[in-house]
Amino acid sequence: MPRVIRPVPDLDDAFFWEAARDGRLVTRACAGCGRIAHPPSPMCPACGSVDWTERELSGRGTIHSWIVSRHPSQPDDAPRIVILVDLEEGIRLVSNLREVDAADVSNEMPVEVFFDEVDGFRLPQFRPAAAQEVSV
Numbered sequence: 001m002p003r004v005i006r007p008v009p010d011l012d013d014a015f016f017w018e019a020a021r022d023g024r025l026v027t028r029a030c031a032g033c034g035r036i037a038h039p040p041s042p043m044c045p046a047c048g049s050v051d052w053t054e055r056e057l058s059g060r061g062t063i064h065s066w067i068v069s070r071h072p073s074q075p076d077d078a079p080r081i082v083i084l085v086d087l088e089e090g091i092r093l094v095s096n097l098r099e100v101d102a103a104d105v106s107n108e109m110p111v112e113v114f115f116d117e118v119d120g121f122r123l124p125q126f127r128p129a130a131a132q133e134v135s136v
């Protein structure tokens with residue numbers, strides 16, 4: 001698995017990394033108007049409130065855009081797929097797509113989050129969403 005630049009949590013995003021350590025994908029919801037935003041910011045851009053609550057996300061979404069990242073001097077063993085995910089809740093998240101070949105990736109592809117430890121850090125990663133079960 002590729003190396004990562006470690007996250008450096010600060011006052012505004014420590015909650016995100018603490019939740020990731022527990023295998024949960026979360027964001028901030030404004031306590032004033034309920035608006036959710038990612039990445040988190042100290043003040044709600046909609047109503048100006050500085051109060052917020054933590055909201056757990058479904059971890060389901062679709063690929064908005066993606067690239068295959070190839071480092072010029074220290075390439076990964078396998079090319080790394082970097083994705084911009086449109087989450088069901090209406091926010092976007094940058095992550096990696098795993099468990100699929102780049103040849104099979106397309107925009108709008110349904111994906112789901114899972115958590116994996118990379119270089120001692122537990123990170124949200126995505127994989128193609130499991131096919132819907134068909135009831136007989």
Ligand SMILES: [Zn+2]
Nearest residue numbers: 030033044047
């Ligand atoms: Zn607000």
